[in-house]
Amino acid sequence: MGAIPSGFRPSTTAKLLKDDQCCTLSNFLKPELSESNLAFRDLFWSPHENQIRSQPVRIQKMLSLMMVKNMPQVGVGIEIKSRHVRLAIFDGEKILSNIHTVQATYNEADGKTWRFSPKVASMLPSAIDGECFVRTNYTEQKIGLLFELCLSYVRTKTGEKGEFSCGWVHLPLYDENTGAPIFNKVYDLPVKGGTPYEQDVEVDPSISRKASTGKLRSMLSANKKPMLQFKLVTPTKEQKTWLDVLPETLISSTEYLPFLSYYRILLADALLRDRIDLQNTDLIHSPLLANFPKATKFPDIMDALRMCWIEKKRTIKKKEMRDAEYMKSQFTSAFMESAYPLLFSPTLPQYKWADVEAEQDRWNEISRFMKETQEKGILHSLLAAGTQHTPFDMSEVTYDLLEAYNGKR
Template sequence: MPLPKRTGPLQQVHREVDDIRRKLDSLLKDVQSKAESKEEAFRRCQELQTSAEKTLNDLTKLTKADELAPVGNYDQRKLEEEGRLQNILEQMNKLSLELSPPGPSFEPPRGDKLKDKNSEKSLEDSDDDNSDEDVDNKCCGDESQAPKPSSLSEPCIYMALSDFKGDQEGDLSVQKGERLNIIRKTSDGWWLAEDSKGNRGVVPRTYLKIGSNISDKDKDEEEEEEESEEDEEEGDSEELDDEEKHSDATHSNWSTFRKALTEIDATDVLSAMGAIPSGFRPSTLNKLLVEEDAKYKGSFQMQPQLSQSQLSFNDLFLEPDTGRVRSRHVKTCVCFTLWSCKRIPTPGVGVQVLSRHIRLCAYDGTQVLSNIHTVRVSYNTKSPKTWTFSPRTSGLLGRLTRAKPPICLSQTVGVLPTLLNGDCFLRCNSDSPDLGILFELGVTFIRNSTGERGDLSCGWAFLKLIDAAGNQIPNRTYELPVSGGTPYEKDVRVEASLTKGSPAGVFQQMLQARRQPTLIIKLQSPGSRTKASLSLLPDTLLYCLSCVHLLALYRQILADALLVDRATMQNADLICSPVLSTFPTLVDQPDLLDAVRMAWMNAESNMSRGQKRDEAYLKQEFFKVYMASAYSLLNSPTLPAYRWADPVSEEWRSRVISSTLEELKNASGQSGSQEAFAESAAHQQLAFDVAEMTFDLLQATR
């Protein structure tokens, strides 16, 4: 008789998952056929949840070294089992909600069902402490305390970093700077919190920061208030019926708690599939750029800023002698180059990457202080973990023009589109000693199975611009470590290469440090002409360095319209200027800004040296070039709307822009060609809207 084949831990887990799957299918059939009562089905569901969570906990602790014999594709098979268990737990959670009563059970809450080891420990301690109490008091205590999630984990004080408006049932709307009492922390990123008014709900953890800046005096006042409230509640409990007092709060808390149990973040699903390396998170800066206030867009920063009296401008003045925009020197003005990123993990199977990019902004450790600028990576499939920027050779430019979608480039070798240009500048007037540049490495992806789009952060890096003495850091090359998680999380690594149980000696730590992702940045000094143009820009702006001359020219036209041509400084009538009304939108559509830049370079090549020195002539020619290029494209019915990382839209826009620039270049040698080109019947335009021609000072100013 042959001996039975020995099975390893992973094979044993596989059998346990199969057994749980069979029991769940049997339970679902019994629930559909109503073969047993809801109470019995709910009890079976809880037992299955306990068994599945125990199996998942054992599976996460397994390593390849635990196997009795070598196992092929160990990591992939382990991820498959984790995915199966996650799907089973998701079905159990939904079934548990269907079978559970409208309020919480009078039995002590199950720590294994809550997936929280700390809650298990706290429940066990509470059971031990109450073991010697009277039976009646114990029952009453369970009735009053069971629905309170505060017994599940130790509460702590956090502060809201920005406003959050709850759009679904169970969300808690908070204001920036508001202190919250965290009742329960969950792995999906939605924490159960309570505000100062006693309202409870879930809040994203990325909006919260530990309340370390709360003074001791405030803490003492809070403790006194809590003690007084507890005394009042004890006095009221002697006069009021406990069931009537807690019925409404119990139902509300239980619905919020059940919602937190059933929510599964998309990143958790993709992580179980093996499509997301460890340390990846939903993009924080993309959420601010897309879903939050418009102040994080470059178009907002390009608008003039009113002074405190609202009767003049704060960042736009004229030199009385020359009539030019007055130079403004800010506290921090740096030029830098994104050089490369090394050892960046790649998403796994199941997702298609639409864009690899870096989002960057001014940051002081707490909040974003500027617009959010995006630079796309020049990706090479031969080196998937290395990201590069700013290719300047003709061979690379040729590959970019033949890429799908193609990038619109001028015929001049060495000219890069704004989206790919890693040469950037930052102007910021903040006096924070922690001021720096935040770099978020990200990917835009689409799931092959569902077609769902998403933006992930592959890690982040921070370059502090002010040293301990309060001076700006020197111009040199910096190699920044890339951390995982979000900027509000600490000590999160991206796909750590050392496995559990590996030796942690000095040599191993050195090797581990060399395997961690890094971002290389080079700070450099701008030329005198670039420095003069930078001084004409708004006090706060982060953008591509190659567009500085266009932005400075726009600021000069803006100053003429607001400070020279207006009858009085108190006049707020509409100004007829298509350049002022539409140019800021080009900052958020870099392909159209490239079209203006290339058309202007072509026009400058036909100017004499004297014409280039004549500012009045330059403004007049820029108006003609702008109307024939950007304005014509903005109102063209053939140009699709700008959408980030949409290959079809980008390819279509590139073709329309390229054909328009080619026609404009061919007509550049004829007298009055630009006006005729803009008014040609061959170029159809959308229906006229007066907003295209009018600049509203009251709506545009910040």
Template structure:
């Protein structure tokens, strides 16, 4: 029997398989062995393999269906898949080269190089016109001289026009409006700067603006150097293959690398809402429970007190509803090499362009036999369900925008087994618009939302294109089968009952949170109104207010385990009250302060309680043990050390633990 003929596409596939084996072997050798002294050898192998990838890619792109000696089914699809494989292999090589080579922006010139540059300054000035006609090789030599030292007598000062957060060791974190002293300028655009506190580090020159014109000569040199930077940068791209690899890798997102390695579906992205939460307190619940000042800054916009009842005056918001998350179906999972630490949904008010409220997180669970189906907590029975698992939420928003809706981002927190790197991925997003084209609220019912891939700012991206690959036919049956494969989110919008509606009306105009903690927020709001609207000498008085509860309550809003501890302690205190006492508002407020100060306030500044860390099971368990021991001590009046191995330890005292600063806290 004659041997089976092999076509050009199959030949390329075999070559790709061989390259993949070599790349996997190289990655294994480089990461498991001691590469010190052999870095150049590994880099040479990387460049050799990259050349093979480029050559194979060019060969693949030239192929056509007519080149095949026999018909090939799904030829175009197979060709595209092969191109994707080659791109993935190339990105793996880029990652490896970055690991073997330090980033260029941190390669400052040595002291000897700086001395050589100072000696050659006069020669460079005299030969400036001739340098424009030099060859590319000579220009590459200029690139290696990356540092221009500024004499102390002519030290330049620049103002920061945009905040920059240091990303790597050696970077300097700067805030908008700061004035920096520039110590040296690198031609790659990263300048060595010193702030007013004496901290030194690298900052991008594009974030700076000339602050002083005292040295016109330096300023003209700066303008000339910027033009020269652009010219050199364009030629620098062709200087060497290794340099191009380094530059390319800096533009690759960690999600792109995981996608190229086949560890995650193509529609996964870095979590948009997680990034917003990491930027500061702007999108945290602790920020949104603070009183909001009016436009004049002389009164409050959303906090008023009823003089007749002494309660917080209720305010009706444009949107005030409750919702229940049911489940998520057909959600793809990360592949081999990525361990999932948490599955969760983050939700917020959204108008298609910006987040309009705090970001609320609900953790999901799944069965080991069906990890693509996410479920949420069962109906709350005893009131002790952790708020992080509470599927019942409320949303309150008073903004008048026709595009107002709820953004749901399905996310996972992961850790890479090979590197130990942690990160947050978005598994897709869904959006529920709350008003129709006529401005009427959408009906309160169960919704089945399609989960989209990419970010909320990308359209028509599938979470996992392989789910619909090969789907044919336009009939009803085919469409039904296809619809069952697509990822979806199931939830129910509900109108709050009279009691919940009354509680929601006492809260800030915009807030998203768990229904299980709403009564705690109302009590905090009542104490806030008393302190700011009744007990101050005048409405223009902005002195510090002595109130440990008001000063520290926002902190527990971002630590759900402490919020749960407060809820548990308050439920126990309420169970011991008489019915008449529960209707006595002054008594309720005094009891709430006592429960908070006895049970929660000591925990906030306990040296035994580790700082919270999202999706870290060891930290969560350690915090749970300390919280449980502390609550047991309070309830039984037993010494703390009977529940732990050591007596309690506390952090150093600070005046901010006792005082509420209106000017800093108010929005």
């Protein structure tokens, strides 16, 4: 196109997300079947504790994205709609986890620096939350964490839309000498150009060409190369409790952690505790189990769930918080008062990635609904004159165990 650095490429992770639903968070939330297909491989019940069995894994880290430094800018004729990082577990050949996306913030005065929110405060969108969790039980030496730095763009003349990869970083999750999991610390790693399947490609070769044989000039040139900065830490005791009930391999926002865990707990209740015959595959009445995976595809709907959950927790007493069954019922109630009606709202504009106007229109509608629900109750919001509803379908309220494995990884 003549307006981008030679190390940029079409985004590998964006293409996977578009072409293969196996890389979505909703797909990885499904319990995996055993080889016989008669039981689950990663969802177990503990009769002694009368709850879902915890599943510790080899790698379990909290990751905080901090910034991208010295990223070359694109030329004229291209309007950038979003700067973001996509993360996944990668073995050099294949993506082994869901692909998680974090949007960066950007200041025109410092055009070469992307920044990430270290923690979402108040009701900032969770899409910009730079805090994630990484969980996997893969033990192969070549297993690592892939970061692909991406730009969503529009060509101003033609209106053509697309997504660039500005480069990538691969962090091995095991020490090559000892085989132990990598240390917790702040990492400052160089960004490589090309795709994750290419080696020795620079993001912007013009930086190297300007370097001379002089030591000082070479050091100055190295300081101008794109770098990704992030931090790894150990989960807190509370976070570990939530993490231990999740699937073996998963990456997502820290803000979603309690919700993902409650979903898996309720899934275990329905599939392992409450079914009289474990080989029975009849439909299960549960709007939450049927629709929560769909909600994870929309960050703004997950933000609505977060808003409702925060309000509910303010009214829950400490004694009630220690009652697991009560807390599960409260989470179900929060989902049914926020995410469920929004998923089937005909007035909610269609979700469009990296479209600021569409995102704002959606959030205006979500905010209006949530405010009305908070003030007057969910029944008033749903039954008020003029409220529109999509035609009812039984799939809205039933969890189909067999359908969940159509297209399963």
